[in-house]
Amino acid sequence: MSNYNGVIDELIKGEWTNPEDQKKYGIPIKKIEIRKTLDGLEKDLIKSLHSDQRLLIVSDPFTHNAMGSRIFKNIKGKVNVDEYIWENPSSSIEGVEHLREKIKDYDGMIAVGSGTVSDSIKYATFLEKKTYSVFATTPMNAYTTGTASISFNGVKKSLVAHYAQGVFFDLEVLSNCPKRLTAAAFADVICRTTAQVDWLMSNKLLETDYQSTPYSLLALYEGDMIQNASSIAQGDINSLALLTRISAIMGLGTSFTQTTHVGSMGEHGISHYIDMFAKDLHPGTSHGEQVGIATISISKFQNAILNKDTPPIISPTKIPEEEIVNKLGEQMLVNIKKNMKPKLFDQKKTDLINNFFEKKWIEFVQPLREKMLDYNIIWNAMGKCGALRTPEDAKLDSIFYKDALRYARFIRDRYTILDLAGDSNQLEELINV
Numbered sequence: 001m002s003n004y005n006g007v008i009d010e011l012i013k014g015e016w017t018n019p020e021d022q023k024k025y026g027i028p029i030k031k032i033e034i035r036k037t038l039d040g041l042e043k044d045l046i047k048s049l050h051s052d053q054r055l056l057i058v059s060d061p062f063t064h065n066a067m068g069s070r071i072f073k074n075i076k077g078k079v080n081v082d083e084y085i086w087e088n089p090s091s092s093i094e095g096v097e098h099l100r101e102k103i104k105d106y107d108g109m110i111a112v113g114s115g116t117v118s119d120s121i122k123y124a125t126f127l128e129k130k131t132y133s134v135f136a137t138t139p140m141n142a143y144t145t146g147t148a149s150i151s152f153n154g155v156k157k158s159l160v161a162h163y164a165q166g167v168f169f170d171l172e173v174l175s176n177c178p179k180r181l182t183a184a185a186f187a188d189v190i191c192r193t194t195a196q197v198d199w200l201m202s203n204k205l206l207e208t209d210y211q212s213t214p215y216s217l218l219a220l221y222e223g224d225m226i227q228n229a230s231s232i233a234q235g236d237i238n239s240l241a242l243l244t245r246i247s248a249i250m251g252l253g254t255s256f257t258q259t260t261h262v263g264s265m266g267e268h269g270i271s272h273y274i275d276m277f278a279k280d281l282h283p284g285t286s287h288g289e290q291v292g293i294a295t296i297s298i299s300k301f302q303n304a305i306l307n308k309d310t311p312p313i314i315s316p317t318k319i320p321e322e323e324i325v326n327k328l329g330e331q332m333l334v335n336i337k338k339n340m341k342p343k344l345f346d347q348k349k350t351d352l353i354n355n356f357f358e359k360k361w362i363e364f365v366q367p368l369r370e371k372m373l374d375y376n377i378i379w380n381a382m383g384k385c386g387a388l389r390t391p392e393d394a395k396l397d398s399i400f401y402k403d404a405l406r407y408a409r410f411i412r413d414r415y416t417i418l419d420l421a422g423d424s425n426q427l428e429e430l431i432n433v
């Protein structure tokens with residue numbers, strides 16, 4: 001089999017029907033190709049989306065080696081294109097400004113791989129109102145999202161940008177990428193389970209929005225991907241295709257929901273906390289690696305609380321103001337008070353929820369249990385895929401990590417299992433198991 005697109009082909013044509021609502025769905029990216037190899041197909045892929053354009057193909061020294069030099073060799077003379085190897089790529093606003101200068105004489109850019117090159121080009125072409133396509137060198141969600149992760153004075157921000165015209169995955173190239181990156185990509189999609197349970201729980205308790213479309217798509221392949229965790233780690237093409245397809249769908253999730261909640265709840269809050277506050281204790285782990293470790297913690301908490309047949313009893317939400325000022329500073333407390341507003345339960349809301357739990361706990365947890373993977377399944381699959389699973393694996397200070405579990409709920413307005421655990425006085429016990 002050479003075309004591994006699966007359901008993505010139907011999405012590109014706008015013809016995929018979600019079994020949950022019988023509606024047809026499409027995506028904003030014109031072409032996605034997941035193939036064993038793209039060697040020799042580059043010219044046609046680029047021409048079909050960038051006809052008559054003058055293009056600049058951009059790689060860094062690593063991605064140039066992995067794929068960029070081959071692409072340029074295959075398209076030179078056939079496409080109106082120049083090559084630029086970005087020696088010191090940086091997904092900072094300075095890096096973006098550098099690319100904006102470079103693109104002045106061109107109509108569009110072709111990015112070759114890596115989050116850094118791809119996100120900087122996504123944002124630079126967005127600001128310059130020009131188009132781009134990307135050849136991926138790793139399996140990762142970011143290629144198919146419309147947002148770019150760009151840092152300002154060292155602080156990463158997720159910015160609204162635009163979608164690529166085309167996203168192309170050459171599985172033979174992907175199978176040669178560092179194993180650590182494959183494992184991180186696996187971790188950043190297996191978090192579907194914890195994110196979905198948190199988001200659905202928030203919908204049920206706070207009547208926040210919830211949409212199932214991306215989950216219907218992910219459910220097509222998640223079981224197979226978990227089954228094949230070890231062969232993904234070994235770089236097997238068929239298994240890598242599963243991970244790549246799921247990563248692409250996860251990235252597209254936001255295009256259906258207009259919100260990142262679909263793949264970013266409690267587990268992502270913990271990863272953000274690590275990036276915001278670890279400072280010198282930050283072990284240099286990537287987003288996906290941190291999300292993986294946090295997914296394991298969140299899964300443990302969800303399984304412990306939601307598998308019980310008796311409901312927890314909650315109390316009105318308390319923000320530990322003094323601890324937060326001591327650990328995170330005055331300004332952070334101001335932000336936290338703002339973030340917590342939509343999920344700060346007063347006595348009245350607390351009584352309502354306790355009453356609801358007492359009468360309808362099983363009805364409440366049943367649909368959540370259906371979406372929740374068993375903790376051991378996640379733990380084992382992550383192990384087989386070679387992902388980091390504990391703060392010790394990541395060489396992350398375990399006392400700091402406990403703080404991340406304790407305080408991450410306060411830094412975002414999304415209601416997660418950390419809030420339910422905190423309000424029902426179970427968080428400390430769960431953290432210290």
Ligand SMILES: [Zn+2]
Pocket residue numbers: 188263268287288291
């Ligand atoms: Zn993520």
